[in-house]
Amino acid sequence: MREAYHDQLEQLADQLADMTGMVAEAMQNATAALLQADLGLAEQVISGDQKVDDVRSSIEEQSYALLALQAPVATDLRTVLAVIHAAESVERMGDLALHVAKAARRRHPASALPEDVRPYFAEMGQIAVKLANEAAEIIREKDVDRARSLEEEDDAMDDIHRHLFSVIMDKEWQHGVPAAVDVTLLGRFYERYGDHAVSVAKRTVFVVTGRMPGYGGDENL
DSSP: OHHHHHHHHHHHHHHHHHHHHHHHHHHHHHHHHHHHTOHHHHHHHHHHHHHHHHHHHHHHHHHHHHHHHHOOOHHHHHHHHHHHHHHHHHHHHHHHHHHHHHHHHHHTTSOSSOGGGHHHHHHHHHHHHHHHHHHHHHHHHTOHHHHHHHHHHHHHHHHHHHHHHHHHHSTTOOSHHHHHHHHHHHHHHHHHHHHHHHHHHHHHHHHHHSOOTTSTTOTTO
């Protein structure tokens, strides 16, 4: 009976990791759609978002069933709670990829991005996908050291996001207000995506150590 219970816990973690991989692929495709004004890829991301939502619902249902029927404690309880909260963050990552894809669709057949800012978004897209894929591996391996380093990797995303403001506020900006609004919103989508990936990694640290990084006074987390 206990073996089946622990198998269920492992399956929850695996489903969460798979879901994180799904949103990594979604952001990869959304970024390609944005940079290439590819309507087909944008539609693929938009239609695929429901699958992410369905996985999140399944994870929550299984998690609450475990809480009700097994009354987990200690590490097991932390695992279930972390999965519930992390699944919410991963779903938000999927929603942010969806927003990027919708922006690409809204401006099609034109590009949503002026030529001179596309390299920034290409880099942000690469960072976002890397963060999500690393978060998936952190979940599978319960790698605390790797989880702790993910926030530093997210700093590169934050740096680009901040730089975009200086680009659109520069007197040399010649693309008008609508383009500036698009760049501002899209930059925010990528920045928040990275933040959620870091949050997912922090949940893994919580499972293993019992402390949430940034809380509880542990300066090493």
